[in-house]
Every structure is written in C-alpha cells, then in structure tokens.
Amino acid sequence: MEVSAKKRQAVEGKLAGKVALVTGAAQGIGEATARIVHHVTILDCSEKDWDTAWNVNIKIIFFLCKQAIPNMMANGGGSIINMSSVVSSIKGVANRYVYGTTNAAVIGLTKAIAVDFVDKNIRCNAICPRTIDTPSLQERMKAHSTSKKMEYETFIARQKMGGMGKPEEIASLCTFLASDEAAFITGKEYVIDGGWTL
Template identity: 55%
Template structure:
C-alpha cells in the first residue's frame, strides 16, 4: 500500500478506493496515423487505442478502414496523404496532436533498370512526400504546445542494408531516415522528438499480395522465408508493440533513431 491509499496492482492496474482502475500507457494522447486499413498501420491503431489513446486512423481504402469503426477509441477518416489539401484539412480538424505516425508506403520490385520514371515518382510521392506533407501540416500544432512526437515508417531495406530488387523502395526509405534525423535535430530544443521504425520482412496482406503476384508464388514465398534468420517473419502486431513504446512517455529520451525490428536480417 502506497501513500494516499493507492496500491499498485501491476504495471497498468491500480486499486483506488477498493476498485481496480486500468491505466493505459497512452492514456489521454491524441494520435493520428496513415495507412491504418491493414497491416502494420491497422495493428498500431488497435494497439494505440487499447492503451488509452484517442486515435484518428486514416487510409485511402475506405471499405477496409471501416472495419476499425467498432474499435473503442478509434475514429476513421478516408484521406489520401499524397494530396496536400486533404492533409491540411485533416490537420485543421485537430486542435492538437501528441503523436503523428506516418505509415503510408508502397513497395516497388526491381533494380534501377526495372524502375521507370513513373515508378520512381509514384514511390517517392507515396513513401516520402506524404510524410513531408504530414509533418509540415502537424508540426506547427506540436510546436505551439512545445510537445510532440513523430514516428515515421522506414525499413531495413534502406541505408541500413542493400536489398536485391528494392532500388527505389530502398532509396525512398533511406530518405525517410534522413527526414527523421533532420526533424529530430531541428526541433530537439522545442519539445519535439522524431524516430523511425525499420522492419525487416513483415507478414502483412501487402506482402502476401506481392507474393501472389509473382509468376511462381510458392517459390517467391520460399525466397522470402530463406532470408529469415529466425525461421519466421515478423508479425504486424510485433511492430505495433514497438510503436506503442515510441508513442509513449517511456521513450521520452529517444529521438533521431532508427528502431530496427528485423529478426537479425541485417546481420
């Protein structure tokens, strides 16, 4: 029993006046994220809400996004984060935001010789420009409060590791790492921190779709599994656990970092 009659029951449960009260790791935090309809974005949105956050989950896939409407703590909105007007409108709807999580991305398959200008432009627009637009729209609100937390989705396939047939994707994710470090350095003395998450191979609907699109899906799957040093792929939920940590005050002294979660793939 501690002073004031409060007994710590566990890391999240407290007994107050004889009643157990659950305190989430993200209680009271307002979080906005993109690409929440499936995969890592969806898992993170649910994990954030379960920890007590007020979550605005966005995506361009309205049908899939609606599946989150039943989750307490989540409100959904169809937003194309590559469109400046839609991003600015989204920012105006929020008086303040504690955490911005930029997840939207696209994986192009091929070397530089397989990458047409349209592929390059589409990938950079989706993977990098969208984050630039979101950061530029929401950062002023964070600066007003002298408090803010930005998380960007990067990848081990970037400046961290050269990966076969991931030319423009890896280039875009290296740019995300650079953007992350730049924001962290520019605003470190203004209460802002910025980190990026760098997964390896994550078992998501996007990955499964890319495997099925290959001429020989079975061989494509075997190729992905062959590079998994742990013998399995990462799950979206495992990445979401890391995102909860970065979104929480537990990581208050962490900024400008690449948080690698790849099962040792880069080794």
C-alpha cells in the same frame, strides 16, 4: 488483429494524453506503401516509378509532418514515428533501387526533424522493419508467384530467426516510442528484422 482488453488498457495507459503521429501505418499511406515495391535497378527505373515511390514513401510523410508539427508545438510537444525499412541506408538489396532510396530518405527526414525540433519537445524516430506478415504481403506473394507456399518458404528462408515479423510487434514498438518510456529517445532508426541485417 485481435487485441485483448488487458493489452488494450496497457496501451491506452501508456499513451494517455499523448499526441503521436505514425506515418505509414496499416491503412491509407501504409497500405499504399506496402503495395509499392518496385523491382528495379537504376537502369530499369522509369521516371514514373521514381515519382510514384517518392510521392508515396517520402512526400506524404513530408506533408503530414509539416501539418502536424505546428500543432504539436502549440500543445507542448509530441512524437512522430515514421515507417521506413531496413532496405534503405541500412542495407542495400538487389533490384530495390527506388524502394531503398526513398526509405533512406525517410531516415534522413526523421533525423532532420528530430534535430530541428528537439528543443520543442517533439521527438521523431523511424521504424525499419524487414518482412512483416500482413495482408498486403500475402497479396503481393500471391500476385508474383505461381506457388504461394514456395514464395512463403522463400521469405521464411531469408529470416535468420525463422518466421516473419508480426504487425503486433511493430505496434508494440510504436507504443513504446510514443510513450513516456521513450521520452529521451529521438532521431533514431529502429531495426526490427529478425536478425536479417546481422
């Protein structure tokens, strides 16, 4: 993602002196999460599928937050931004049983942390996107479709606003939630889905 110097300065200004933990970002956890979308119902879900999804989607966030919160408390506060999905407690989707279940758990974990540490100046929010046009999405479309164009058009057809979300749009929401502009916001899930859940 190419970022202009002017935009970079604006972002750095908003986040100057801030401590923010963003779980499930574009690499590492986020990359692993983006590639693990089991296409199963409860009847098709193996114990291995269940364990893998829980380890990647929720257990890693648990460990990261558990390590980060004491440091945030020692430094006077901070902001935790967890990546979930609209496929969660927000909306059920066919054949996304374990994916939806674990993303619902991310929202629950977010709210629990928010209420437990609100008096410590630690905010915790979740971002719940729908389809975001990322390299990992392109790889999944290529792996699961005989026609990349047809698969892309299928994804576009599901979006009420047309097109897919952009990583920059998620980054802008992360910047806002980590900044002082969001100082009075905690325990919320932010849907960024092009109107899909309307």
